[in-house]
Amino acid sequence: MRALSIIRAAGAETCHPWPRHILRTPDWAAMAQALPEDPALCLVALWADTVQVHALLHVVGAERIVLASVSVEAGGYPALSPARPGAAWFERTIHDLYGHRAEGGIDSRPWLDHGTWPHAAPLSARPPPLEHPAESPSFLPAVDEGVASLPIGPVTGTLDDAFHLRLGLHGEAIAQAEARLGYLHRGIPALLRGKAPRTAARFVARLAADATVAHALAFAQAAEAALAVTVPPRAVALRRMMLECERIAVHLDDLAMIGAAVGASGVAAACAEPREHLLRGLEQAFGHRLMMDCVVPGGLAATVGPAELQALRRGIGAVAAALPGLRRRLEASACLPRLTGLGTVPPALAETLALGGVAGRASGRRWDARLLRGLDGFVPALERAGDAAARTRLRVMEIVGSLDLLAQLLDFVPEGEMSVALPMVSGEGVACVEAARGDVWHWLRLDHGQIAAAFPRDPGWALWPAMEAALHGAAAEETLAILRSFGLVAAGVDL
Amino acid sequence: MIGRFWKPRAADPLPPPDEDTTRSLLERLDSAAQMRLGRSLALLHVNGGSCGGCEMELRALRGVLYDLERFGLRFVTAPAQADVLLVTGALTRTLRVALEQAWDATPDPKWVVAVGDCAVDGGVFKGSYAILGGAGAVVPVDLTISGCPPSPVRLLSGLRALLEANAR
Numbered sequence: 001m002r003a004l005s006i007i008r009a010a011g012a013e014t015c016h017p018w019p020r021h022i023l024r025t026p027d028w029a030a031m032a033q034a035l036p037e038d039p040a041l042c043l044v045a046l047w048a049d050t051v052q053v054h055a056l057l058h059v060v061g062a063e064r065i066v067l068a069s070v071s072v073e074a075g076g077y078p079a080l081s082p083a084r085p086g087a088a089w090f091e092r093t094i095h096d097l098y099g100h101r102a103e104g105g106i107d108s109r110p111w112l113d114h115g116t117w118p119h120a121a122p123l124s125a126r127p128p129p130l131e132h133p134a135e136s137p138s139f140l141p142a143v144d145e146g147v148a149s150l151p152i153g154p155v156t157g158t159l160d161d162a163f164h165l166r167l168g169l170h171g172e173a174i175a176q177a178e179a180r181l182g183y184l185h186r187g188i189p190a191l192l193r194g195k196a197p198r199t200a201a202r203f204v205a206r207l208a209a210d211a212t213v214a215h216a217l218a219f220a221q222a223a224e225a226a227l228a229v230t231v232p233p234r235a236v237a238l239r240r241m242m243l244e245c246e247r248i249a250v251h252l253d254d255l256a257m258i259g260a261a262v263g264a265s266g267v268a269a270a271c272a273e274p275r276e277h278l279l280r281g282l283e284q285a286f287g288h289r290l291m292m293d294c295v296v297p298g299g300l301a302a303t304v305g306p307a308e309l310q311a312l313r314r315g316i317g318a319v320a321a322a323l324p325g326l327r328r329r330l331e332a333s334a335c336l337p338r339l340t341g342l343g344t345v346p347p348a349l350a351e352t353l354a355l356g357g358v359a360g361r362a363s364g365r366r367w368d369a370r371l372l373r374g375l376d377g378f379v380p381a382l383e384r385a386g387d388a389a390a391r392t393r394l395r396v397m398e399i400v401g402s403l404d405l406l407a408q409l410l411d412f413v414p415e416g417e418m419s420v421a422l423p424m425v426s427g428e429g430v431a432c433v434e435a436a437r438g439d440v441w442h443w444l445r446l447d448h449g450q451i452a453a454a455f456p457r458d459p460g461w462a463l464w465p466a467m468e469a470a471l472h473g474a475a476a477e478e479t480l481a482i483l484r485s486f487g488l489v490a491a492g493v494d495l
Numbered sequence: 496m497i498g499r500f501w502k503p504r505a506a507d508p509l510p511p512p513d514e515d516t517t518r519s520l521l522e523r524l525d526s527a528a529q530m531r532l533g534r535s536l537a538l539l540h541v542n543g544g545s546c547g548g549c550e551m552e553l554r555a556l557r558g559v560l561y562d563l564e565r566f567g568l569r570f571v572t573a574p575a576q577a578d579v580l581l582v583t584g585a586l587t588r589t590l591r592v593a594l595e596q597a598w599d600a601t602p603d604p605k606w607v608v609a610v611g612d613c614a615v616d617g618g619v620f621k622g623s624y625a626i627l628g629g630a631g632a633v634v635p636v637d638l639t640i641s642g643c644p645p646s647p648v649r650l651l652s653g654l655r656a657l658l659e660a661n662a663r
Binding site for chain 2: 114116117118119122154155156157158159160161162182183184185186187188190191202203206207208209210212253256257268269272273275276279283289290292489491
């Protein structure tokens, strides 16, 4: 763990609950060079503010979390992508938003900036004038001459996110797959700056709707850590319930889409119905079907009384009642045999990309943000095969797990306040929450109660590259089933 | 044997379509369109920079409990087959061309529905450098369905108003 000792040796700034070490540029470069020796040290996120670049690293198993920063000198910093290919998208994003160059990076093509914004590097301290009309990002050249190119998106008509996927086909087999995102960039990092956490929470809740509770919660916890605020126990318990409800709803939606992709319409219907009943219960309990804007820094925005809790119980009860039927249908249909061996993610790739959530655990990576705190004796379900069938089975297992957790949580709901006021002070915090697709991280720095800098790390940063790799060698007609098995969402990555 | 165990799923009863919306749409519809479209509409979803919430509710609409097809509304995957473009999202600058191309490729007569607060006027993202502020910035919008995201019931009442206006 040479890289880890280099980081630890550097001085640290206060960031709750993990300090952020400030490395000199030569030390950062040495750390980057030492990274290949430590495959267990996963790069979770790489982001920037106007003067520094920050990295969040994580050792799975030990649950050791380290933050490191380096100052940007002469517009550049040593790249991490040679050691961690997953860093390439982060480095391209940092360049497009702030203009900081990753020196020695493996990919310097634009990413979020498709050449349509009014100015380049919109978040830099002094946005440079737009000298030339920028071009939209190019794709990698074809691996060899016999490859036919098949573009998919951004308008797919599949009630989905906007993305562009370019497949290189060798006959029926996929020889090359490259995703281009950035279409959904709404400028959220810029909208967060200068706002109070409560105001900014509205944007955070709309990063990605399938993880609206998870993003809002991780953001709220980061702000609460930064400001040393303790949330009332009633809000803590309800937040956990909302997170598990969101997980069930998203898993059911994903299972329905997987079922539809392989022609198992019975599975799709068996998922859609309980999901709808759950969503109606959530609307009665929290005032919003997706629980958007319900979690705010300091607590909860909703008032939840006995009648609301009863509605929540009814919604959860509908899922519990429908689950045996869903499992039966899944086993009776050709769904799982069809998905076996499709889109396999080997454990080493999952490790390199810091792949979390269902996709990571399907490849045997024992990491779930719920292990970090609060849940004693929690054991995440694991699979080894790493294929689409494993991911599908895990989703069903996780619904069962979430129902168990909800039963425990609903057993005793503490009484008391729903939220506390936030002090207008300065501080820095980071927090992690397990969403349905994987681990959501939020980092933010507050200056007298206003956001000076913030970064949300969506699980999509690891899922999309994993999907690209998993498509290699698959038949073109299996593309949709493989995409669905990852539960891909672009909005959270596009910011 | 099977008949004894099979019972048709009861889809949810729904409120009637919104009368004011129906009337306002009716005024905009020319008779040629009525002739050609008849009493069914093909819907194409175009993502204009959404967070995914509107898409989730559109998917729910397609599910068993709302059963969109009983009203003659169905989703298609190509502009050439579409009568109606359902545009979601604040319309990012990057997706402008995609929406323009989808609109150009959709045969006349066609409708554009702005689905969700973002597609109506940019919603919470108003003022961002990266957005144009809703579908109306690029294509003529015939109907807006507000909400963040609009619930399936709300979506359905808006779409049924379109259908009613179309059939009268």
